Amino acid sequence: MDLNFGFMAEYWPIFLRGALVTLELSFFGVALGTVLGVLFALMRISRFWPVKFLASTYIEIIRGTPMLVQIFIIHYGLTGFGINLPPFISGVVALTINSSAYMAEVFRAGIEAIDRGQTEAARSLGLSRGMALRYIVLPQAFRNMLPAIGNEFIIIIKDSSLISVIGIAELMYNARTVQSVTFSPMEPLLIACALYFIMTFTLSRLLAVLERKLRS
Numbered sequence: 001m002d003l004n005f006g007f008m009a010e011y012w013p014i015f016l017r018g019a020l021v022t023l024e025l026s027f028f029g030v031a032l033g034t035v036l037g038v039l040f041a042l043m044r045i046s047r048f049w050p051v052k053f054l055a056s057t058y059i060e061i062i063r064g065t066p067m068l069v070q071i072f073i074i075h076y077g078l079t080g081f082g083i084n085l086p087p088f089i090s091g092v093v094a095l096t097i098n099s100s101a102y103m104a105e106v107f108r109a110g111i112e113a114i115d116r117g118q119t120e121a122a123r124s125l126g127l128s129r130g131m132a133l134r135y136i137v138l139p140q141a142f143r144n145m146l147p148a149i150g151n152e153f154i155i156i157i158k159d160s161s162l163i164s165v166i167g168i169a170e171l172m173y174n175a176r177t178v179q180s181v182t183f184s185p186m187e188p189l190l191i192a193c194a195l196y197f198i199m200t201f202t203l204s205r206l207l208a209v210l211e212r213k214l215r216s
Helices: 008-044 049-063 067-075 077-081 087-112 116-124 129-166 171-182 187-215
Strands: none
Touching: 008 049, 008 087, 008 129, 008 171, 008 187, 049 087, 067 077, 067 087, 067 129, 087 129, 116 129, 129 171, 129 187, 171 187
8 A cells, every 4th residue: 555645735734733732631631630649649548538438439430441431421421410511621621530540549659658757757857747748758759650650641642532532623533534534544543643652752751851850
């Protein structure tokens, strides 16, 4: 099969816009997911069992169900309760909820990896439990968690292609649009693959540099 990428002269702005929307979705999904993830991680390590049970249930349900189902529930299922979210907001909410469950486990593991003796030493110096967590535990935990956080960001960039099912003009959606217009079955998908790889590989390299700086 001969490949012809001549259509790119006309359609490259569509791919570029799709890639930017993909990055926007991923950024908001990971940023908000990180905030929620920290909250659920703290709830999961709480000594108050109802709070711990609530966080554990949320994390297990979200991690144990397909993201595609979560997207459909948020965008189409909630309309039954009178909640009609715009497609972009639905996409961000779906990515945030999915990301927060995985981030919660990353943060929980990172926090529990820090020696309890450091918290006890901070408490003996007069710091409250919250201050010890904020100033002693979390900075060290974050450094250890950085590779896992980077992996989650890369996964979210790739999983954001699922958001195309609710009509958001992200990269995968635009690639399929170009497919239908140019009647090219393979080439638009190869362009989309290349752009996803450029985004994830660049992010991976940047995180590696940041990790080296934090360890030096």
